[in-house]
Amino acid sequence: MLNTSRLIALTLLCASLTACEGPPPEPPLAGATIGGAFTLTNAAGTRMSDTDFRGQYRLVYFGYSFCPDVCPVDLNYMSLGLREFERQSPDRAARITPIFISVDPARDTPEVLVRFARQFHPRLVALTGSEAEIADVARKYAVQYSRVPGSNAESYLVAHTQLVYLMDPDGRPLALIPHDEPGTEANEGAPALIAAELDRWVR
Numbered sequence: 722m723l724n725t726s727r728l729i730a731l732t733l734l735c736a737s738l739t740a741c742e743g744p745p746p747e748p749p750l751a752g753a754t755i756g757g758a759f760t761l762t763n764a765a766g767t768r769m770s771d772t773d774f775r776g777q778y779r780l781v782y783f784g785y786s787f788c789p790d791v792c793p794v795d796l797n798y799m800s801l802g803l804r805e806f807e808r809q810s811p812d813r814a815a816r817i818t819p820i821f822i823s824v825d826p827a828r829d830t831p832e833v834l835v836r837f838a839r840q841f842h843p844r845l846v847a848l849t850g851s852e853a854e855i856a857d858v859a860r861k862y863a864v865q866y867s868r869v870p871g872s873n874a875e876s877y878l879v880a881h882t883q884l885v886y887l888m889d890p891d892g893r894p895l896a897l898i899p900h901d902e903p904g905t906e907a908n909e910g911a912p913a914l915i916a917a918e919l920d921r922w923v924r
């Protein structure tokens with residue numbers, strides 16, 4: 722219901738400003754039921770919950786370290802984009818924690834994730850867990866994954882949703898980050914696009 726007196730007050734406020742830009746744009750994922758509570762295990766073997774990231778924006782990506790091509794490329798762009806934003810706005814960039822959540826907990830042990838995560842960004846938090854814990858957090862983030870039978874028991878692939886979420890400091894979803902947007906040749910435009918999105922939503 723529109724409150725008339727409030728509308729008039731806003732109109733007068735706008736009229737009193739030389740350039741009224743209107744309210745800030747609504748984040749595209751505002752109000753979406755994405756995210757929620759989790760407790761998983763990081764690459765140091767320490768249990769971590771969503772509440773440990775309170776006060777931090779989060780870039781959240783689900784994948785697996787044995788992924789032959791897609792995950793490393795996505796994580797590389799996500800990391801390059803964050804590095805670009807770190808150069809532009811170091812204070813705001815420091816408020817962002819990049820998070821990788823494994824959809825292949827059988828092979829992605831903490832020991833494996835230590836080596837994997839350090840290839841990308843020094844602050845990348847890599848998380849794994851039990852099959853049930855991973856299924857639960859994936860469902861909360863609307864991420865689907867399934868094991869693709871391989872030629873032997875150890876060499877399987879995992880098909881998975883390929884999204885980078887930006888979450889706010891309370892763990893609510895803000896936007897999907899266009900990590901693989903077509904850029905110029907070899908996708909070299911991607912880090913700049915990512916940095917621009919971070920600049921748009923991170924305060």
Ligand code: NI
Nearest residue numbers: 784788791792
């Ligand atoms: Ni992958």
